[in-house]
Amino acid sequence: MKEFIFRLYTKILYGEGVAKRLGMECKQLNASKVFFVTDSFMVEHSAAFPMLIDSIKDAGLKVKVFSDVEADPSISTIDGVAAIMKEFGADIAVALGGGSPMDTAKLACMLQNNEGSVRDYMRKVRSVDKPAVPVICIPTTAGTGSEVTSFGVVTDREAGEKIGIAHDSMMPKLAIIDPALQVSMPPTLTAATGMDALCHAIEAFVSLDAEPLSDAMCLHAIRLIGENIRKAVANGRDVETRGKMALASLAAGVGFAQAGLGAVHGIAHCLGAMYHVPHGVANALMLPYVMEFNVMANMEKFREIAIALGENVLDMPLRDAAYRSVAAVKLIVKDLGIPQTLKEVGVKESDFPAIIKNTMTYGRLPFNPRTVSEKDVADILTAAMG
Ligand SMILES: [Fe+2]
Structure with missing residues (x-):
């Protein structure tokens, strides 16, 4: 008989229209300052983005948005996002989009409580000693699975490598799966x-x-x-x-x-x-x-x-x-x-x-x-x- 460990960390909220509950869900996690990570496409073309920001504000919480995540986020992007998040003093992050915003948010949440550059963790110069800040993932694509995993993938463009960094605390606290947010995917x-x-x-x-x-x-x-x-x-x-x-x-x-x-x-x-x-x-x-x-x-x-x-x-x-x-x-x-x-x-x-x-x-x-x-x-x- 094979011995195994099966981890269950993430609360999953599933259904058409459930994303509008985001603000209340942040509040239930005792958040006061929400760092929102997404890409420019979502800001410019999605009705979900303003709806989610309103939901956070309606719950009486502060929110700061970073919307310049590129496909296959680089070391410098993730370090830059982490620096903005630290300065804001976020106590939770929300990621809206595909794998790139979700992985960026998860890694920034890890760097919020751990020293150095994400490169140090890629190259195993440092290890994750302190738990990451909680993250909520709202996928707008159906593929990456990042909403229920502890991984974040970083691209080292100079070395031509993509490397995953994992820690149990990077597993999202909540995954909001709202199929209505995915209908506009080409x-x-x-x-x-x-x-x-x-x-x-x-x-x-x-x-x-x-x-x-x-x-x-x-x-x-x-x-x-x-x-x-x-x-x-x-x-x-x-x-x-x-x-x-x-x-x-x-x-x-x-x-x-x-x-x-x-x-x-x-x-x-x-x-x-x-x-x-x-x-x-x-x-x-x-x-x-x-x-x-x-x-x-x-x-x-x-x-x-x-x-x-x-x-x-x-x-x-x-x-x-x-x-x-x-x-x-x-x-x-x-x-x-x-x-x-x-x-x-x-x-x-x-x-x-x-x-x-x-x-x-x-x-x-x-x-x-x-x-x-x-x-x-x-x-x-x-x-x-x-
Ligand atoms: Fe994959």
């Missing part, structure tokens, strides 16, 4: 973020660190995504479908927060840092190739993935049934119009040594179901070139 973003969630669910489900509760979360997420991702991309205004994708992202987030990820994310982080390929696109592109490599490590679980994705594998030999999971994922990537080869996103073979070197240092690589060597990464990359 199809390309819906496709990429949805594939990120599918990648989390599949990588965590087959991870060597998986356990029964994370399996339940991941398998449910895979089923929900298989049934809804095409519909969500085709018609983003369908709130019911948005709600199911939001739930899938959250369940996959809970699953991978417990069981970890694997080689897909290891390679995808390099593609993001070196070529600025959006995180979800990099994962979607690499997922079938890494699955193909991994299938033989756990054919029973890959068969379960095929079934969850709606494949009829009845009466098939186990090996054939397991490989149907790869075919099913390839079809989703094709239907959603996501690049299917590394060539399409501008990757050059001359960069393989750097991608391989960075992938081999990925902290979650040891949990990949099949042991990965440098040559294996090279073979996977060659296959993915097309």
